[in-house]
Amino acid sequence: MEKINKSFGANNVLTDVSFRLEAGEICALLGENGAGKSTLMNILGGVLPADSGTILLNGQAVSFASPVDSLDAGIGFIHQELNLINDLTIYENMFITHMPKKGAFLDAAYMKKKTTELFERMKIDLDPSTMVRDLDASYKQIIEIGRALMQEASIIIMDEPTTSLTEPEIKRVFAMMRTLKQQGVGIIFISHKLGEVMEVCDKYTVLRDGHMVASGFVSETDTRQLAAHMVGREVNTDILSRTVQLGEEILCLDNLSDGKHFYDICLNVHAGEILGVTGLLGDGRSELFQTVFGAMGKKYIGSVKLMGKEVKFSSTHQALEAGVAYLPRNRKENAIIKDMSILDNGSIVELPKLTKNKLFIDFNKQEALFAKQVEELRIKMGDRLDLITSLSGGNQQKVVLAKWLMSNPKLLILDNPTQGVDVGAKEEIYNIIHRLAEEGVAIVVLSSEAQEVIRVCDRTLVLFHGRQVGELKGDEMTEHSIMYLATGGNQNESVRN
Ligand SMILES: Nc1ncnc2c1ncn2[C@@H]1O[C@H](COP(=O)(O)OP(=O)(O)OP(=O)(O)O)[C@@H](O)[C@H]1O
Ligand SMILES: [Mg+2]
Structure with missing residues (x-):
């Protein structure tokens, strides 16, 4: 060419x-x-x-x-x-x-x-x-x-x-x-x-x-x-160290099974904590958290507790109302609204709160919040009122992410959050995730990238064919140990290796 x-x-x-x-x-x-x-x-x-x-x-x-x-x-x-x-x-x-x-x-x-x-x-x-x-x-x-x-x-x-x-x-x-x-x-x-x-x-x-x-x-x-x-500048990709301040228990799953994608899952996440969940194709992690978010109906056994209270959401709307946010894995099919502008795609979760009375949207506030994210994540775009589909793939992902980062949840579930995002912006996103945790949000990061889990999470669960096969904390999280468990290895042997 x-x-x-x-x-x-x-x-x-x-x-x-x-x-x-x-x-x-x-x-x-x-x-x-x-x-x-x-x-x-x-x-x-x-x-x-x-x-x-x-x-x-x-x-x-x-x-x-x-x-x-x-x-x-x-x-x-x-x-x-x-x-x-x-x-x-x-x-x-x-x-x-x-x-x-x-x-x-x-x-x-x-x-x-x-x-x-x-x-x-x-x-x-x-x-x-x-x-x-x-x-x-x-x-x-x-x-x-x-x-x-x-x-x-x-x-x-x-x-x-x-x-x-x-x-x-x-x-x-x-x-x-x-x-x-x-x-x-x-x-x-x-x-x-x-x-x-x-x-x-x-x-x-x-x-x-x-x-x-x-x-x-x-x-x-x-x-x-x-x-x-x-x-055009040096990118720092060193492991970010942080001191974890655990607050109250936000999410607790007890023996959760849907009989198809995941079985007997027990886990908890506290305020201020970043939990990773990883595994290979078919590990069931997305289905597990879609269930928690009310996107898969009520067909499961076991219990989901949110801040100590048992919940069973039948719609994502109920989950959002209860303070749970979920960034879906598949951007094109589940996360963007194609015939809406960049600005509206980036702030739609906030719309109910931005509405002064039931009729008008507070555009100034919407724009100010969004402008801040555009700067932090270096979102490259023409006019913010252009269609979202005029953005490059990675910039669409940044807009979707901006929306959920602004949604002020108690529990934030991020499924494959940095797919297609460039190296510089990835670091910014990891910093924002850490900052939200420090502000007391409980965060779950679902990811297939071991490096991402290691860089951003305090501990991680590893799933294999829908069952949890191990948990790794801090320095125990290495690419080797994660891969060992994810391919069906036994945790005790992994530690010995
Ligand atoms: N159909 C379109 N209409 C208007 N602008 C467009 C269109 N397609 C791409 N652009 C603009 O062209 C620029 C380059 O986009 P492109 O998709 O080539 O980026 P990219 O390098 O592939 O990025 P990414 O890593 O995010 O996929 C962006 O600023 C984007 O907004
Ligand atoms: Mg591209």
Whole structure:
């Protein structure tokens, strides 16, 4: 790609960006939220036209009027936001752009067979006939990756493919990337997890505010330097130490089971405490806390106590009223309201409190509260009254997070809170979480990233297939010990290791 320029209105998103990819190479495309990574890839993937600049494929100038054009030219695209059709099966989604036919009918048997073969290679235990709507976000991400792998592309664009995957799945995706690389496929890998970049990429290119600011070989750099290129300053990623001041018990779960996702869960969280809950795909942590939040109905046994009083919420509204807030895991489907503005998406939980009388919203107060968050989290946006969908993925996540951080809850549950958020803003978010805990909020962080749990939590529970298999405190929380428990290891053995 040579001298690519792109603006949205007055917002110059890409300025003279040039980018090269060779066959058999994995290149990281890095940059802060809003730097222009997805926009550049959307131009390569035929989703957006460039204002100027050229694309050369094997030395030939090409232009793509649509995503199908780009795909036909051998470019597979795994999008940042999930792009599956909920009302179709997995195998239909796999072949969505080019459905094979047998006479006048779709060749379902062929599609199923191909999908089954792929899943075997990926070691994924899924029935291809499952409806996509019934899948958890992590599985959907795996399907997206599988679909790109199926297309026999010569270039694969992976725009944050691992945000909701856990360690073993990520390793499997990396193994497949290496195989493709050996077959001569060129891969562009976008990720905010710099450890992943160091592990799997050969080269890197960094965008800052739409300009190419650095590129080189991964073997000649480290995560600190990469972060500094992205942000334009040093990023401190040392473990934050804090003294925990425990207040009253806020949440207590006693033998909670729903018979399907989680079993016999006993835990408590005090005011001022940050509890991590982690595990692998299918560990049930999201379902467990969605149940606590009243989002899964009342079909469970055992008890939920909030500040010593037994509760059984039948709706999330009741939970909110009682002081429980929950940041959902899947942003696109559960957390943003697409046809509302950035400002309204960022402050909607506060609306009841901001309403002076039943008719009017106190706009000044709403704006002041939101402006503070925009500054702290460095949310990059045009006008705050623009639609939320005009923001980059990471900036949408920051807006959603701002909303829950402002909601003044007693118990704050954050499910995968920093998905797609850049390194600098992650640190800010961890600081805000610590500050809220110091103000006496009880906080539960659900995360698949061991590093995140270690950095932000006081202690963590590890779940395995819906059962709690261990608890680690302070220094006991290491990537090794968390992974050991998460893969079904025994706690006493883990301590001995
Ligand atoms: N459809 C659009 N309309 C208006 N502005 C847009 C649109 N798409 C992107 N932008 C703007 O372009 C800029 C770059 O966005 P882009 O999605 O490329 O960022 P990114 O580097 O992928 O960030 P992230 O890491 O958060 O995904 C942002 O300021 C964003 O608000
Ligand atoms: Mg992006």
